[in-house]
Amino acid sequence: MKLHLYNTLSKEKELFEPIDPSIVGFYYCGPTVYWTQHIGNLRGATCADLVLRTLSYNGYKTKMVRNYTDVGHLVSDEDAGEDKMDKAARRDKMSPNEIAQKYIASYEKDTASISLLEPDVKPRATDHIEEMIEIVGTLIKKGFAYETDLAVYFDVSKATNYTKLSGQVLSKNLAGAGSGEIEDSNKKNPHDFVLWFFAAGTHEHAIQTWKSPFNSSLVPLGHGFPGWHIECSAMSKKYLGSTFDIHMGGIEHVPVHHTNEIAQSEAVNGAPLCNYWLHNEHLLVDNGKMAKSVGTSYCLDDITAKGFDPLTLRYLFLTAHYRSKQNFTWESLEQARTAYNKIRTFVEEHLSAEKGEVLKDYEKLFLEAVNDDINIPKGLAVVWTMIRDNTQKPENIIATLFQFDKVLGLGLSSIKKTQGEVPDAIHILVNEREVARKEKNWQESDRIRDEINKLGYEIQDSDTGPKIEPKVK
Numbered sequence: 001m002k003l004h005l006y007n008t009l010s011k012e013k014e015l016f017e018p019i020d021p022s023i024v025g026f027y028y029c030g031p032t033v034y035w036t037q038h039i040g041n042l043r044g045a046t047c048a049d050l051v052l053r054t055l056s057y058n059g060y061k062t063k064m065v066r067n068y069t070d071v072g073h074l075v076s077d078e079d080a081g082e083d084k085m086d087k088a089a090r091r092d093k094m095s096p097n098e099i100a101q102k103y104i105a106s107y108e109k110d111t112a113s114i115s116l117l118e119p120d121v122k123p124r125a126t127d128h129i130e131e132m133i134e135i136v137g138t139l140i141k142k143g144f145a146y147e148t149d150l151a152v153y154f155d156v157s158k159a160t161n162y163t164k165l166s167g168q169v170l171s172k173n174l175a176g177a178g179s180g181e182i183e184d185s186n187k188k189n190p191h192d193f194v195l196w197f198f199a200a201g202t203h204e205h206a207i208q209t210w211k212s213p214f215n216s217s218l219v220p221l222g223h224g225f226p227g228w229h230i231e232c233s234a235m236s237k238k239y240l241g242s243t244f245d246i247h248m249g250g251i252e253h254v255p256v257h258h259t260n261e262i263a264q265s266e267a268v269n270g271a272p273l274c275n276y277w278l279h280n281e282h283l284l285v286d287n288g289k290m291a292k293s294v295g296t297s298y299c300l301d302d303i304t305a306k307g308f309d310p311l312t313l314r315y316l317f318l319t320a321h322y323r324s325k326q327n328f329t330w331e332s333l334e335q336a337r338t339a340y341n342k343i344r345t346f347v348e349e350h351l352s353a354e355k356g357e358v359l360k361d362y363e364k365l366f367l368e369a370v371n372d373d374i375n376i377p378k379g380l381a382v383v384w385t386m387i388r389d390n391t392q393k394p395e396n397i398i399a400t401l402f403q404f405d406k407v408l409g410l411g412l413s414s415i416k417k418t419q420g421e422v423p424d425a426i427h428i429l430v431n432e433r434e435v436a437r438k439e440k441n442w443q444e445s446d447r448i449r450d451e452i453n454k455l456g457y458e459i460q461d462s463d464t465g466p467k468i469e470p471k472v473k
Contacts, residue, residue, distance in 0.1 A: 001367065024060045026052060031103075031107055039283060045066075048066075067123050070125050100126075117409075132234045135264070140152065144268070156170075193260050195226070197226070247274040285327070369381075430452070453471070
């Protein structure tokens with residue numbers, strides 16, 4: 001089965017046909033680097049990683065761009081409020097550049113921990129101001145944009161089918177509705193959105209500003225900063241061209257950010273922005289939205305502090321389709337840990353010097369699954385059926401697992417034969433149990449002990465620490 005992807009623009013699955021078969025252009029909307037990214041952001045990045053790995057599994061070479069927004073993203077996803085980077089700089093008493101460097105490093109540490117492949121290009125918005133100014137100037141010349149004393153706006157009335165991605169009917173709640181700090185009586189249309197903010201008037205205290213050729217009677221040379229949406233249009237064009245293959249991001253970007261990207265890019269380039277729009281759904285926590293106010297906006301450090309391996313979180317992400325909402329609970333993470341450790345234990349116990357052969361029938365089933373709009377949960381079902389297939393030689397199952405792991409990214413090929421020693425997966429569980437015991441979480445401690453027993457090992461507590469031995473059969 002050839003690769004099919006669900007295109008948000010057409011609202012249906014489509015056969016993937018790249019513009020240039022020798023290289024697939026893939027742009028992923030990366031984070032605004034003003035804070036530690038929560039696990040919902042990491043789930044989105046993992047979804048993109050699975051698309052990237054599936055493309056590679058199908059033999060495509062790729063050029064992936066994952067941007068960092070370090071200016072222009074206001075506290076509202078629309079055109080209202082303070083710049084998130086400025087707000088973080090004042091909060092942490094650091095410069096915006098220092099804030100960006102700090103949280104980019106934190107994000108990349110997390111993405112490496114959950115085995116995300118590195119993108120080919122990781123551009124920062126502030127390094128591409130000239131390209132943004134050039135696009136805004138072209139939009140003004142072509143009649144798609146206009147200037148007021150407060151900003152340069154994109155005129156949505158000039159766009160062709162402005163809401164074609166979302167399918168929404170324009171309402172006052174859409175982008176550029178003129179709410180909050182940027183209320184501008186000179187806007188031609190309440191839905192027009194900002195391409196360039198002038199510092200005067202509404203953003204006089206902005207920390208990051210640049211001179212531009214745009215006019216404002218309130219400030220010479222249009223001193224200001226770019227809007228959030230223009231950044232991705234500039235960076236994607238520079239690295240992937242006017243039209244590229246795949247653009248991906250969270251479902252929340254559909255009505256505002258990606259809608260505006262399409263309008264401004266297609267206006268300036270006279271061509272489609274990309275051919276396939278992919279969007280991942282949200283990660284919920286206890287069936288609710290993640291929120292700092294109620295302590296459910298978890299980051300990866302919260303996961304590891306409770307003794308979980310970061311790849312356990314990745315395994316959990318694999319159990320839900322990228323276009324489906326996924327509900328995070330500590331119980332679901334424990335279930336993911338049990339499943340992941342069973343796979344690791346199988347590999348550790350059946351590694352042999354004899355190199356196995358890939359099981360073609362199972363590989364066909366796996367490829368059919370992942371090529372059906374990146375259906376990783378169905379691919380995992382193939383994995384478990386194969387592991388339980390007693391008619392197959394273990395070394396062949398291992399070889400096939402390693403092949404599948406090129407997509408799954410669970411680090412299975414790095415596992416080494418234990419040769420009678422206690423498997424790494426058991427040591428991980430023992431360490432997690434020790435964390436639970438230190439926290440006096442006896443219920444969790446007992447649960448992990450039971451899991452260790454089910455995997456064929458016994459644990460004995462002593463004054464010098466836990467001792468692990470295989471169960472006597």
